[in-house]
Amino acid sequence: MTNEMTNIVVEVLPRFEGYVYPNEASLHPLWGFLIVLYPYITGLVAGAFIMASLVRVFKVRALEPVYRLSLLTSFSFLLCATLPLLFHLGHPERCFEIMMTPHLTSPMAIFGFVYAWYLMAVLLLELWFDYRQDLVEWAKVTPGFKGIIYRAFTVGVTDESPPAVALDMKMGRILSVVGIPSAFLLHGYVGFIFGSIKANPWWGNGLTPIIFILSAIVSGIALCVFNYMVLTWIRRHTVDMRCLDTMAMFLFYALVVDAAVEGLDWLHRGFAAEEGFSVMQIMIREKLFYTLNLGQVTIGTLLPLLLLGPLQLLRRRVPELVRRRMIFSSAVMILIGVLAMRWNVVIGGQLFSKSLRGVMGYKLEFAGVEGWWLGVVLLSLPFIILTVLVKLFLSERLPSSGHIPQDSAAGEG
Amino acid sequence: MKTQYSRRGALSRLGGAIAGLLTLSAARTVKAAVQKVFVASGAPKDYDTTKHKWLMCIDVNKCIGCGLCVEACKKENGVPEGPYFRTWIERYVIPKPEPGSGQTRGETLVDSPNGGMHGFPPTPVPKDQIEHSFFVPKLCNLCEHSPCVQVCPVGATFDAPDGAVLIDPKYCIGCGFCIQACPYGCRFLSPVTKTAEKCTLCYHRITRGLKPACVEICPTQARIFGDLKNAGPDAPIRKFYENNRVSVLKPHLGTEPRLLYAGLDKEVR
Amino acid sequence: MRRFKLPPQILRLVLLTLAIVGSYLIARAFLTPASFGEFGWYRGEALVELRSRPPVYAGKQACDECHSDQLQKLAKFEHQTLSCEACHGVSREHADNPDVLPVKLTGSHCIRCHEANPSRPKWFKQIVVRDHYSGKCTECHVPHQPSQTP
Numbered sequence: 001m002t003n004e005m006t007n008i009v010v011e012v013l014p015r016f017e018g019y020v021y022p023n024e025a026s027l028h029p030l031w032g033f034l035i036v037l038y039p040y041i042t043g044l045v046a047g048a049f050i051m052a053s054l055v056r057v058f059k060v061r062a063l064e065p066v067y068r069l070s071l072l073t074s075f076s077f078l079l080c081a082t083l084p085l086l087f088h089l090g091h092p093e094r095c096f097e098i099m100m101t102p103h104l105t106s107p108m109a110i111f112g113f114v115y116a117w118y119l120m121a122v123l124l125l126e127l128w129f130d131y132r133q134d135l136v137e138w139a140k141v142t143p144g145f146k147g148i149i150y151r152a153f154t155v156g157v158t159d160e161s162p163p164a165v166a167l168d169m170k171m172g173r174i175l176s177v178v179g180i181p182s183a184f185l186l187h188g189y190v191g192f193i194f195g196s197i198k199a200n201p202w203w204g205n206g207l208t209p210i211i212f213i214l215s216a217i218v219s220g221i222a223l224c225v226f227n228y229m230v231l232t233w234i235r236r237h238t239v240d241m242r243c244l245d246t247m248a249m250f251l252f253y254a255l256v257v258d259a260a261v262e263g264l265d266w267l268h269r270g271f272a273a274e275e276g277f278s279v280m281q282i283m284i285r286e287k288l289f290y291t292l293n294l295g296q297v298t299i300g301t302l303l304p305l306l307l308l309g310p311l312q313l314l315r316r317r318v319p320e321l322v323r324r325r326m327i328f329s330s331a332v333m334i335l336i337g338v339l340a341m342r343w344n345v346v347i348g349g350q351l352f353s354k355s356l357r358g359v360m361g362y363k364l365e366f367a368g369v370e371g372w373w374l375g376v377v378l379l380s381l382p383f384i385i386l387t388v389l390v391k392l393f394l395s396e397r398l399p400s401s402g403h404i405p406q407d408s409a410a411g412e413g
Numbered sequence: 414m415k416t417q418y419s420r421r422g423a424l425s426r427l428g429g430a431i432a433g434l435l436t437l438s439a440a441r442t443v444k445a446a447v448q449k450v451f452v453a454s455g456a457p458k459d460y461d462t463t464k465h466k467w468l469m470c471i472d473v474n475k476c477i478g479c480g481l482c483v484e485a486c487k488k489e490n491g492v493p494e495g496p497y498f499r500t501w502i503e504r505y506v507i508p509k510p511e512p513g514s515g516q517t518r519g520e521t522l523v524d525s526p527n528g529g530m531h532g533f534p535p536t537p538v539p540k541d542q543i544e545h546s547f548f549v550p551k552l553c554n555l556c557e558h559s560p561c562v563q564v565c566p567v568g569a570t571f572d573a574p575d576g577a578v579l580i581d582p583k584y585c586i587g588c589g590f591c592i593q594a595c596p597y598g599c600r601f602l603s604p605v606t607k608t609a610e611k612c613t614l615c616y617h618r619i620t621r622g623l624k625p626a627c628v629e630i631c632p633t634q635a636r637i638f639g640d641l642k643n644a645g646p647d648a649p650i651r652k653f654y655e656n657n658r659v660s661v662l663k664p665h666l667g668t669e670p671r672l673l674y675a676g677l678d679k680e681v682r
Numbered sequence: 683m684r685r686f687k688l689p690p691q692i693l694r695l696v697l698l699t700l701a702i703v704g705s706y707l708i709a710r711a712f713l714t715p716a717s718f719g720e721f722g723w724y725r726g727e728a729l730v731e732l733r734s735r736p737p738v739y740a741g742k743q744a745c746d747e748c749h750s751d752q753l754q755k756l757a758k759f760e761h762q763t764l765s766c767e768a769c770h771g772v773s774r775e776h777a778d779n780p781d782v783l784p785v786k787l788t789g790s791h792c793i794r795c796h797e798a799n800p801s802r803p804k805w806f807k808q809i810v811v812r813d814h815y816s817g818k819c820t821e822c823h824v825p826h827q828p829s830q831t832p
Contacts, residue, residue, distance in 0.1 A: 019503075019523035021551075021598030025496040030589040030602060090587015090607030097567040097586060099706070100713045103723055108590050109566035120702070125695070132691065155698075157690045167689050198666055199560060199596035275665075354598050355682050357523055462721065462729060477802045479795045481768055488772060489738045504801050536800050546801035571724035581728035584715070613732060620733040623741045630739065632795055633806070634763045 018358025029350035029362055032370030034084040037378055039190045039212060040342045042081045044382075046187035046213070047220010048074035049123065049179055054250065056176040062246040068394060069231065070224045071130070075123050076385040077223075082115060083378055087369060107193045114182075114189050122182045126175040128153075129168045131393065136160055138398050149392065187216040194345060201276030201356075202283075202349040207265045214258035219338035221251045225331035227386070229324070235396065241320055245311075248327045252308040255334065259301045279352045282359055287351045291340045300337010304330035460620040465575040466641040467614055469628070470653050471550055473676035475635035478502055478548035482627035482636065483530040489615060489626035497601045499612040500552040500627050502529030505680055507545040508538045518544055521680040549681050550636065552627070553578055553599045553612035554662060554670035561591035561600060561611075570609065576641075576671065577614045585609055596663050597670075614638075739767050740777035748780065752826060759827040760807075769825065792819045 016025060052070040054060045086092050099116075102109035136158050139150040191212030198204040225247050232239050269277060284292055307330045311323060318326070352359045365371045486492060486500045508519030522537055529548070536546060559578050562570050569585040572578055580591075585608035592600040592609055600611045615625035619638075623629065628638040639650030657675035663682060674681075688696070720726025745766040746753050756762055767773050771785035798808040815822070824830050 019525070022496050022498045022501045022525050022528040023592075023598050023601040026601070030592055085588075088588075090589075090602060090609075091585065094567075094584070094586040096709075096713060097569075097584065100710050101568050101715075101718055101723070103565055103568045105563045106566040106590070107564065108588065112566075129691075155691075155694050157694055159690050164689060164691070168691070171691075193590075196564070197560075197594050199594055350593075354596055355523070357682070460733065474803055477795055477806050478799065481794075485739060485767075506801065532794060533799070533801065540800040543800050547803070548801055568718070568723040568725075571722055571728075573729060574721055579728065579732055581725050581731075583731070584725055584728065615737075616732045617735040618737045618739075618741075621737065623737055623739075623743070626737075626739050629741055629765050630768050632761075632764045632768050 016353070016358050016360040018353070019355055020353035020358040020360055021355055024353050024360065028370055029347060029360070031088070031346055031350060033364060033372055033375045034088045034370060034378070036339070036342045036346045037375055038081070038084040039187075039194075039346070040219070040339050041077050041084070041379070041382065042190045043187050043212065043216030043219050043338065043342075044223050045074050045078045045081055045118075045220070046183040046216040047218065047222075048077065048224055049183045049220070050217050051221050051224045051247075051250075053176045053180050053183075056173055057180065060246060062242045065240050065243045066224055066228050066247065068130070069228055069390070070220075071123070071127055072389045072393060073224060073227055073386060074220075075127060076389055077382040078115075078119055078123060079385055080378065080382045083381070084375075087374065087378070107189065107196050111189050111193065114186055118182050118186045122175060122179045126172055126179060129172040129175065132157065132168050133160060133165050134398075142398070146392070184213055188213050194349065197349075199354055200349050201274065202280065202352070203345070205265070205269075207261065207268070208345075211258070211262055211265060214254070214261055215338050215341055218251065218254045218258045218334055221247060221254060222331040222334040222338075225251065225327060226335065229328050229331075231390065231394075239324060241323070244324065244327055245315060248308055248311060248323075248330075251327075251331070251334070252305070252312055255301065255304060255308070259305065262301075276352075276356050279356050279359065283348055283352060287359055287361075288344050288348050292344050292348075295340025296337055296344055299333045300340055304334050304337070462574040464642060467555075467576045467619060468639055468641050468650055468671055468673075469552070469555065469614065469625070470637040470650060470659070470673045470675070472635050472637065472653065472657070473547055473549055473674055475633045476502065476548040476550055477633055477635075478504060478529060478533055479632065480529045480532050481630045481632065482550060483528045485626040485630040486612075487530065489618070490613070492610070493603055493605050495604075496528075497603065497610070498528040499599075499610070500528075500550060501525055503549045503551060503681075504529065504533050504536075505545070505547055505549060505678065506536050506538055506543060507678070507680060508542050509544045523680075545678065547676075547678070549674075549677070550627075551597065551599070552672065553614070554597050554668065554672040555614075557669035557671060558667060560594040560596065560666075560668060564590045564594040566590065570611075573616075577616055577619075578611070579613055579616060580609055580611060582606055582608050582610075596666050596668065738772055738774055740772075740774040742766055744777040745773070747777075756826050759829060761826060761828055792823075792825075 015027075048070045051063070052067055052074065055063045055067040086095055089095060098109055098112045102112060104110070132154065135150050135154045137160075139147055139154055141147075142150055188209040191209030194203040194212075195205055195208030225244070228244070228247070229239060269280065307326045311318060311326060315323070347362060350360070351362060366373050368374075480502060483498065483501055486498070490499060492499055503523055503525045506522040508522070510516040510519050519538075519542075524533070524537075526533065536543065555576060555578060559572060562572055562578060565571075566588060567584060567586055568581075570578065570580045570591050587602060587607045587609065589602055589609065592602060595611075600609050602608070603610045615623070615627075618625055618629075624638055625636075628636045634649075637649050637653045639648050641650070644651050653675070654673075659673040659675050660677045661670040661673060662677075715725045715727065717726035717728075718724070721729070742753070742765050749766075753766075756764070769791060773784040775782045776784045793811055795806075796808055798810045802808055819825075820832070822831050824832050
């Protein structure tokens with residue numbers, strides 16, 4: 001900031017300090033709370049999928065109990081990922097144009113295809129191959145409407161012979177391998193939508209996509225921990241501590257990497273101290289003080305690190321109940337912290353003028369397209385979908401095929 | 414799993430295609446016929462987009478900050494009331510340094526009350542303490558490598574062959590990506606049409622042989638407008654280029670604006 | 683050797699994929715505007731639509747059609763760079779139909795440009811209205827020939 005003058009304006013409300021371009025002085029930032037949710041939800045999709053592929057590709061047997069749950073989590077969030085985008089458009093009825101005449105230099109247009117690829121070619125297929133044998137079985141034993149659903153999902157393929165099941169497993173594994181780069185692509189691309197904006201020093205940064213991917217993995221694993229613990233609590237089951245500890249371990253290491261890269265990003269920004277750095281300092285000190293320092297750094301990073309770190313060393317000495325509570329609370333804090341991080345990126349990038357001479361204010365409202373009420377609705381929608389999916393596909397009353405997801409070689413033989 | 418959703422997706426897409434076949438194609442034929450009658454009669458027919466290259470230059474030394482251009486732009490283009498501008502004027506006030514501070518200048522003060530449409534209030538610094546003060550008109554920078562066009566997901570904003578950067582109001586989905594990508598703050602989301610809007614160089618005027626409204630109305634000829642492909646040696650735009658050393662805004666972003674300024678200061682961003 | 687047979691689940695998927703891609707291509711064929719891609723990645727028709735809007739300001743050329751005497755006079759004096767509509771306001775209706783009179787502007791309009799302001803360039807003639815004269819500008823200046831008195 002080289003100047004500290006308040007605009008002497010009659011017509012325009014003094015909701016900004018310094019100088020902002022007149023077009024930037026409108027009442028709300030262009031991208032509001034909904035666009036905060038968009039990278040958040042997409043990140044949860046990618047993260048939950050990576051969690052599932054730990055079982056299938058990296059053969060982490062301890063995580064088997066959450067394999068299907070994390071795939072279903074990923075799927076239910078993916079179904080809602082584009083809703084915030086759709087709602088914030090000025091002309092939602094024209095959204096099909098993105099698919100019909102995609103402008104290939106635009107990150108947003110390519111995202112449509114990345115999303116479609118991920119939904120249709122990766123996640124749905126992997127789920128189907130994983131569930132196919134079960135679906136055939138369930139279709140036989142379940143009467144009524146549910147049975148019809150299961151039968152529909154089999155697409156009429158009822159082959160349950162060992163070679164067919166082996167093929168299912170093999171395809172599932174191939175899809176998982178394809179799925180990991182796809183998940184990275186999906187969320188890296190969301191990061192690129194922001195990172196590609198060179199006009200905005202807060203966003204236009206080569207590290208933005210990487211940070212988005214890393215925080216996505218962290219938040220996805222945290223969501224799986226959350227869902228798993230809530231599900232076992234609802235079903236009055238006992239938590240599989242081996243599984244939970246393994247999840248906590250992956251959560252911790254992912255968080256360490258994420259925190260390190262984010263720290264490096266800030267170190268680089270501070271050291272290079274380019275044109276926009278002075279205005280960014282104001283953002284950190286004033287505009288984003290609570291969401292950045294308290295939300296993202298303290299709640300989202302430091303406290304979970306402090307809770308999860310010692311658990312890696314002293315796991316045996318901590319009683320199970322305490323361990324469960326520590327892991328659960330770190331997962332919840334990480335989920336809040338990553339939401340704060342998305343807020344800081346999306347809203348933060350719009351709280352200063354591109355003239356780099358002033359900052360704007362922002363007050364989140366309750367109602368309206370950009371209000372938090374719609375945001376809460378959109379954020380609870382994937383959980384509702386997940387509940388339905390869990391009732392249908394993780395039912396306790398139905399027998400499971402019991403095949404081990406990562407063990408494709410055994411099935412083939 | 415797969416099938417249900419894919420089948421549903423396929424069905425809805427197929428349904429969309431059929432609906433498109435039945436309604437949209439028919440509607441489009443009717444619309445095209447209607448447009449042929451109405452639109453074509455309004456648009457100048459003899460205009461060939463490929464035979465022009467429009468360019469605007471601004472001589473900062475000539476701008477008196479009267480705000481007539483901002484007013485004219487709002488009237489000519491029906492720009493909504495409020496903080497929405499296709500062109501605006503910024504006032505820069507650079508005070509003298511405090512004695513003994515060892516600085517070349519004081520802290521620059523910039524303002525643009527209501528885009529400068531109704532002029533400017535008295536300077537915040539007394540006259541004798543001002544080192545430099547000047548007005549800078551701003552508008553679309555007509556980038557050679559427009560970041561706004563690059564990011565439009567549907568092809569609703571584009572570089573016209575004649576050099577104008579335009580928005581198709583019937584095709585824009587209002588995502589706001591171009592507004593975020595413009596480094597110069599020249600775009601806004603119109604509260605009326607819910608699409609992005611920006612300076613069109615008064616496309617409906619220049620294609621009829623008129624000047625853009627801001628150029629037409631500027632009392633001091635601080636804005637110079639011309640057609641590079643049809644400019645003789647005496648054309649104002651050639652004269653301007655001959656007589657001035659020019660600069661552009663934010664050159665480090667590599668957008669290569671074709672909006673050239675003479676007499677800029679380093680504080681102008 | 684056994685003849686290669688596509689497993690049933692793969693066969694279904696291939697068919698589904700073909701159906702989806704096919705319907706996408708069909709939809710694309712119908713939903714892409716006719717003039718899309720004429721000049722570039724946009725609707726070529728948009729160029730015509732954008733230039734079909736009628737202008738609001740008539741322009742100096744339109745004034746010249748009837749008032750060439752005034753314009754010639756104007757061209758000899760300081761206000762030669764001014765457009766007619768800068769002072770007389772939007773006059774398109776007047777240009778289309780001379781019976782509609784253009785807006786007459788008062789002396790406050792002179793001040794809009796000529797009131798002294800430290801941000802205005804030095805070459806530009808400026809006055810401090812309070813110290814200059816309290817009457818009407820037109821008492822001493824002819825608007826079209828500002829250095830002449832009426």
